[in-house]
Amino acid sequence: MKRRVRWMLFLLAFSGLLSSAPCSAGETQWIEIQSPHFSVVTDAGERRGREVAIRFEQMRAVFGALMVKANVNLPVPLQIVAFRDSKELKQVVPLWHGKPIKAAGLFQGGQDRSFIMLDMSVDNPWTVVFHEYAHQLMSGNLSAEVDPWFEEGFAEYFSTIEVDGKQARVGKIPSDTYEILRQNGFIKISDLFRVQHNSPTYNESGDHRTVFYAESAILAHYLYDKGLIQKLSLYFSLKREKGIAVEDAIQQAFGISAAQFDKAIRDYISSGHYMYYALPTPADIVEKGYAVKPVTAIDASAVIADIHLHSLDYHDKAVSEFQEILKADPNNAAASRGLGYGYLQKGDFKQAGEYFKKAAAADSKDSRVHYYSALLMSRGGSSRDDLPEMTREIETAISLDPNFADAYTLLAFAMAQAGEPAKALADMQKAVSLNPGNENYRFDLASMYMSNQKTDEAISIFTALTRSSDPQVAERGASALAQAQEFKSQLAASRELRPREAAVVPSAAAPPDASAAVTFVADSSPVKFVKGMIVSVDCSSATSATLNVLSGTKTWQMRVADSKRVLVLGADNFSCDWKKQKAAVNYRDMGDGTGTIVSIEVQ
Numbered sequence: 001m002k003r004r005v006r007w008m009l010f011l012l013a014f015s016g017l018l019s020s021a022p023c024s025a026g027e028t029q030w031i032e033i034q035s036p037h038f039s040v041v042t043d044a045g046e047r048r049g050r051e052v053a054i055r056f057e058q059m060r061a062v063f064g065a066l067m068v069k070a071n072v073n074l075p076v077p078l079q080i081v082a083f084r085d086s087k088e089l090k091q092v093v094p095l096w097h098g099k100p101i102k103a104a105g106l107f108q109g110g111q112d113r114s115f116i117m118l119d120m121s122v123d124n125p126w127t128v129v130f131h132e133y134a135h136q137l138m139s140g141n142l143s144a145e146v147d148p149w150f151e152e153g154f155a156e157y158f159s160t161i162e163v164d165g166k167q168a169r170v171g172k173i174p175s176d177t178y179e180i181l182r183q184n185g186f187i188k189i190s191d192l193f194r195v196q197h198n199s200p201t202y203n204e205s206g207d208h209r210t211v212f213y214a215e216s217a218i219l220a221h222y223l224y225d226k227g228l229i230q231k232l233s234l235y236f237s238l239k240r241e242k243g244i245a246v247e248d249a250i251q252q253a254f255g256i257s258a259a260q261f262d263k264a265i266r267d268y269i270s271s272g273h274y275m276y277y278a279l280p281t282p283a284d285i286v287e288k289g290y291a292v293k294p295v296t297a298i299d300a301s302a303v304i305a306d307i308h309l310h311s312l313d314y315h316d317k318a319v320s321e322f323q324e325i326l327k328a329d330p331n332n333a334a335a336s337r338g339l340g341y342g343y344l345q346k347g348d349f350k351q352a353g354e355y356f357k358k359a360a361a362a363d364s365k366d367s368r369v370h371y372y373s374a375l376l377m378s379r380g381g382s383s384r385d386d387l388p389e390m391t392r393e394i395e396t397a398i399s400l401d402p403n404f405a406d407a408y409t410l411l412a413f414a415m416a417q418a419g420e421p422a423k424a425l426a427d428m429q430k431a432v433s434l435n436p437g438n439e440n441y442r443f444d445l446a447s448m449y450m451s452n453q454k455t456d457e458a459i460s461i462f463t464a465l466t467r468s469s470d471p472q473v474a475e476r477g478a479s480a481l482a483q484a485q486e487f488k489s490q491l492a493a494s495r496e497l498r499p500r501e502a503a504v505v506p507s508a509a510a511p512p513d514a515s516a517a518v519t520f521v522a523d524s525s526p527v528k529f530v531k532g533m534i535v536s537v538d539c540s541s542a543t544s545a546t547l548n549v550l551s552g553t554k555t556w557q558m559r560v561a562d563s564k565r566v567l568v569l570g571a572d573n574f575s576c577d578w579k580k581q582k583a584a585v586n587y588r589d590m591g592d593g594t595g596t597i598v599s600i601e602v603q
Helices: 046-066 126-139 148-159 175-184 207-225 231-241 246-254 258-271 297-309 315-328 333-346 349-362 367-379 384-400 405-417 421-434 439-451 455-465 471-496
Strands: 030-034 039-042 078-083 105-108 114-119 167-170 276-280 291-295 528-538 545-551 554-560 567-569 581-591 594-602
Touching: 030 046, 030 297, 039 046, 046 078, 046 126, 046 167, 046 291, 078 297, 105 126, 114 126, 114 297, 126 148, 148 207, 175 207, 175 258, 207 258, 231 246, 246 258, 291 297, 297 315, 297 333, 315 333, 333 349, 333 367, 349 367, 367 384, 367 405, 384 405, 405 421, 405 439, 405 528, 405 581, 421 439, 439 455, 439 471, 439 594, 455 471, 528 554, 545 581, 554 581
Parallel strands: 039 078, 078 114, 554 594, 567 594
Antiparallel strands: 030 039, 030 291, 105 114, 167 276, 528 545, 528 581, 545 554, 581 594
């Protein structure tokens, strides 16, 4: 059944190639297709490479046309790699119990770089293409955490987009989806809703995983077709925020029991009727302007090594691959950048710096090189003297890639360190707007709100983070929430005790009482920021403490008035045992390298 409407579907606010050695001459020819919004590296030939590029451009345009308020710009740079066959793709797929999983395509995310990898030997790779791209679009629009079944169901819903010269059709159900469920049976809705990212059903090859994807797709169609998609917001709220059991949350959100929900889905499948949406094919998708250039075997090896570098399963292998590339081509910018990032992750700042310099000399137009250079300065305990150069590097990275969310995060910390908390907050808000699903960004935004004494906004974010499916994030959020609430109480108390313009007149019959003239003066001096290392802590006083904080070449003496009440982020409590502990400190400058601490974030 077809329905032509102007609509907004997206209600998610709820409302060898390659070995380790470079390839030799005569091996497979790699090329890069550059369309207006995508880069496709492939060894499947120019025709197939252009096909991939234009399909992505079509998907992007259709998504933007349907979802007027959605962000079609990706939160991090995306590299598409189209492999000619499954054997090559197998070299980069994740491992499950030590063995490569089976996949015709996959998405691999990263803070600074994401990858979509495809097997071009399958008959119809486009459903995989669009499924993986839908995940990217989702991450650029979702601020709330959702369950795997909805992530996959939404991606499957969009994976069947068909585009021709006249029309784009969204939401068709492939016939094999019905067949999978008819032959293999169903997962009970309550069990489907319990599947998490670390569940065997989601990871292990076999019938259970196949049924999970098929049923997730059918369920997404059912919810859209029946106008129930908005009720998901209530369901997730009941389950995550209030801790209500799955069956009870289903009953309250959808008004039916889990068993009745099972029957409704079975009847929906048995009927064989569904709705899809049609709209005119987006204009201006013109292939003529796509640039094509050859990619050397060494550069192709660097692309694969970069994929490995961003994968936990292949990270160590990537380092040796980059080293082999540099033996053959000492000026290879991608390999130098990759090794620099690898050493940066290990905390070897000296080696990282050397490779970043080589990468910058070979390719000054690489936004990631400038970003990494600035990141290196920040992690090396930069001083205020380094801030101008660090800021220039970040701003250069942003000018080369205006949608580079991580660069805005780093700029926010640079502005905070420069004593400009309002600018820091604006930059952090920009990062979150580009990638609202990133929980680390949201934690940092909450911290920026705290620095600007906007405690209500910070408390709202910390509260949401306590419901994260990641136990570490949830624990960190809970600790920060308690401290933020305490800080809010302290601020309220200090405002109530501001000095009053009233004279204290002692009685003539008695000597003056010194305590009667004492008033609390709230400190209104500006809050500054420094990032460095806590070298030692002096807790010799009963309640106060003094921290020696090394930032660059300067050592600060930072005083804590009450070590039991100071705001600490990233740790449960203040510790007198901190040594060589990386930290970011909000403080008020007292002069001569001393300050009073407002808050500490342990890193």
